[in-house]
Amino acid sequence: MKNSLWENKNIIITGASSGIGEALLKALSTINCRIFTLDRSPKDPPKGVKAEIFPFLCDITKEDDLKKATSEILKKTDTIDYLFNNAGITAHGRFDKMDISVFRKTFDINFFGNIHLTLLLVEALKKARGMVMVTSTVSGLYGIPGRSAYSSSKSALHAVYESLRIELSEFGVRSIIFCPPYTRTALRTSGIDAQGNKLNEEQAKGKIKTPEEVATDMIKAAENPNSKLVIIDKSGFFVKWMRLLSPSLLERILFKKLRHDF
């Protein structure tokens, strides 16, 4: 980690109570900086760390929670250097069995919660010439079978953070869309199924990343002034290129590979 880029900076992390966000919080808390975390069930900050950590109880789908948390944060600082929009849920199920409430809930958290927070902090990001990173997914690069709500809620974010990047380049604000592959977290139990019930699925099979590995890559991406769409594994690069080179072949492969999922 390039410590000097993080020293004395103001950092916000959503979804820091679990998985990737928790690993990111742990990594950054070794630096002398200020970290504000937003979660529905915030954990006590790690002990004996260098960072000053301020946990906020905040459901990002609730306007009142978001306004209260951001106004408290903006009382402490008027500049935000790094905003990690990481909170999210997954939704699994076939499109033809999906209840519309599943799309609404998934978009409320992954899309609207995320962009509302960014809007509330945009002036502080401009003031700091800061960076905003959204945790998307490889499933945001193409509509993945059995994931129509999840894929669409994440790919919609890509357009927002691309527009924002172009517009706010005038103010030196950077925007990064970060797409981790399968990672060993609680996502498959914190998510919902086609009827909106709690998911209870096993971790994906095969070699999957740890949250610590992903957090390290997020930090590297944030440190690189040229980062835009960041993909960190073979499956992500495969989807990224195949969607342009041969979408028909990509769809056949996704059907075969993920048939059991839907």
Ligand SMILES: NC(=O)c1ccc[n+]([C@@H]2O[C@H](COP(=O)([O-])OP(=O)(O)OC[C@H]3O[C@@H](n4cnc5c(N)ncnc54)[C@H](OP(=O)(O)O)[C@@H]3O)[C@@H](O)[C@H]2O)c1
């Ligand atoms: N794990 C993977 O394989 C994978 C792959 C690609 C992308 N991702 C993305 O990585 C991000 C982090 O997920 P994870 O894998 O670390 O899963 P996780 O362990 O389930 O963590 C999700 C985090 O999001 C927070 N969250 C959920 N709904 C929220 C809400 N309404 N308001 C505030 N916080 C909320 C949760 O905190 P509370 O429950 O305390 O609110 C939790 O801290 C997500 O955006 C996910 O889509 C994960």
